[in-house]
Amino acid sequence: xxxxxxSPSSLSASVGDRVxxxxxxxxxxxxxxxxxxQKPGKAPKLLIYAxxxxxxxxxxxFSGSGSGTDFTLTISSLQPEDFxxxxxxxxxxxxxxxxxxxxxxxx
Amino acid sequence: ExxxxxxxxxxxxxxxxxxxxxxxSGFTFDDYAMSWxxxxxxxxxxxxxxxxxxxxxxxxxxxxKGRFTMSRDNAKNSMYLQMNSLRVEDTAFYHCARDExxxxxxAFDIWxxxxxxxxxx
Numbered sequence: 513x514x515x516x517x518x519s520p521s522s523l524s525a526s527v528g529d530r531v532x533x534x535x536x537x538x539x540x541x542x543x544x545x546x547x548x549x550q551k552p553g554k555a556p557k558l559l560i561y562a563x564x565x566x567x568x569x570x571x572x573x574f575s576g577s578g579s580g581t582d583f584t585l586t587i588s589s590l591q592p593e594d595f596x597x598x599x600x601x602x603x604x605x606x607x608x609x610x611x612x613x614x615x616x617x618x619x
Numbered sequence: 620e621x622x623x624x625x626x627x628x629x630x631x632x633x634x635x636x637x638x639x640x641x642x643x644s645g646f647t648f649d650d651y652a653m654s655w656x657x658x659x660x661x662x663x664x665x666x667x668x669x670x671x672x673x674x675x676x677x678x679x680x681x682x683x684k685g686r687f688t689m690s691r692d693n694a695k696n697s698m699y700l701q702m703n704s705l706r707v708e709d710t711a712f713y714h715c716a717r718d719e720x721x722x723x724x725x726a727f728d729i730w731x732x733x734x735x736x737x738x739x740x
Contacts, residue, residue, distance in 0.1 A: 544725075546726040555714055556714075561726040608654065610656075610663060
């Protein structure tokens, strides 16, 4: 199975901060990488697909980059509603796998 | 409204069986592959199973392979997860998710709210 490793596991930030989360795959997944946001008690929401494409309705402060094994999710200016847990997920292999998550907390 | 609604979660004894259902509405169900993703409360997401649009092919994570079976009934806009030989570590919220394959990379674009399965004696 393809292992997905996110870093950091958690981070503290303030409104207006630029936040960067990284995700590394155990083998090349080309650009078959998606990012999700999950808030407590809610289902995950798709933010970014194909490594860098913004899903419908997602604010432009979210962006994704990377290819091969290394990927990044960036929030350009953190907003109050962005405090949540973020997951990367590969769809290169039939057996999909998620990263362990990155919790973005209030500083 | 595009929607997925899970049902069937409950308390079950270790070694027992359970069948979860996922009802889809608001979209052409048989156009999409579907998946089950589970989440232990307070922990991360784990993909456990996926099925193609016509139900002829399903894949499973190693953690459930041989114990869980995923199926779908496109006439009823529904999919199912038959869970056998349940273990304490299967305790989790179980979400169904739509696999959107037209984005250039398959991504889970629609999620249900989940149904809770508790495996305990």
